[in-house]
Amino acid sequence: MTEKTCTKCSGLKALSDFPKRKSSADGRRNECTACTRASKLEWDSQNRDKIRTYHIRWSTREGGNYKEVVRRANKSSYQRNPEMHKEYYRIWYRNNKDKAAIASKEWRERIGREYFRTKRAENSENINARNRLNYKADPGKNQAKTRAYQAKKSQALPLWVGDVELDKIKEFYRIAAVLSKVTGMRYHVDHYYPLNGTTVSGLHVPENLQIIPAATNLSKRNKHPDDFEVLENT
Ligand SMILES: [Zn+2]
Numbered sequence: 001m002t003e004k005t006c007t008k009c010s011g012l013k014a015l016s017d018f019p020k021r022k023s024s025a026d027g028r029r030n031e032c033t034a035c036t037r038a039s040k041l042e043w044d045s046q047n048r049d050k051i052r053t054y055h056i057r058w059s060t061r062e063g064g065n066y067k068e069v070v071r072r073a074n075k076s077s078y079q080r081n082p083e084m085h086k087e088y089y090r091i092w093y094r095n096n097k098d099k100a101a102i103a104s105k106e107w108r109e110r111i112g113r114e115y116f117r118t119k120r121a122e123n124s125e126n127i128n129a130r131n132r133l134n135y136k137a138d139p140g141k142n143q144a145k146t147r148a149y150q151a152k153k154s155q156a157l158p159l160w161v162g163d164v165e166l167d168k169i170k171e172f173y174r175i176a177a178v179l180s181k182v183t184g185m186r187y188h189v190d191h192y193y194p195l196n197g198t199t200v201s202g203l204h205v206p207e208n209l210q211i212i213p214a215a216t217n218l219s220k221r222n223k224h225p226d227d228f229e230v231l232e233n234t
Contacts, residue, residue: 002015003015004018004028004030005024006018006030006031006032006035007030007031008031008032008035008039009031009032009034009035011219013032016071017030017032017034018030018033018035019033019036020054025041027204029112029177030148030205041218052180085159085160086159086160086162087160088160089158089159089160090160092228093158093160093203093205093207094207097207097208098200099200100203101193101197101200101201101202101203102200102201104156104158104202104203105154105200105201106201107141107155108155108196108201112150115153116155120185137176139174140170140174140175140176140177141173141174142175142176143176143189144169144172144173144174144189145174147169147173148169148187150195151195151203151204152204156195156203156204157200157204157205158205159205161204161205164207168206169204169205169206169209172189172206172209172211173189175211176188176189176211181206185213185214186213186214186215187211187212187213187214188211188212188213188214189209189210189211190209190210190212191204191208191209192208192210193208208231
């Protein structure tokens, strides 16, 4: 049997659309995933006090306030299984680019500025000297490196960015370098959502990159892509 009918919405759905439950004969619950999620949200919204009491009891047992305990639990879970968490964030980012842009902007305004000002002061000498030496060997690769460093500095390179993403990012810069050489026009790798935008902040990840002629990039500066498109059409 690969399908069954949901007892709540009566929809005929694939078995994989039902949450797992070991004690059932077919190993799945009788309410589909969508219905289970909806009932949980409804239950949560009607039982806020109960949930709060439960959270307080749990965090007291773990020795801390709720936020701290959650942070600690997340951290140790991340250390146990970093790949799972990175994959989760990757998927979340793909589906919530707008939210991520706003959240990272907020984070930077709250904490980032001071932290990175100190870091920048400590590092600028070394970085500049090394960049000058490396640049000529492989402009595309070295631009990607410089950009990744700058992005990290402004916290735009999230934890879930692994080797696969870094390779994809390098590829963008290589293609831009090759395009510039072949066409004789300058091409830049552009962040669709600017890293330090006025209303949102994008991330330095493949999904937020595009290759565009340098002239367009310079006129775009740190504008939000929506403003940018309006400007282009006028
Ligand atoms: Zn259902």
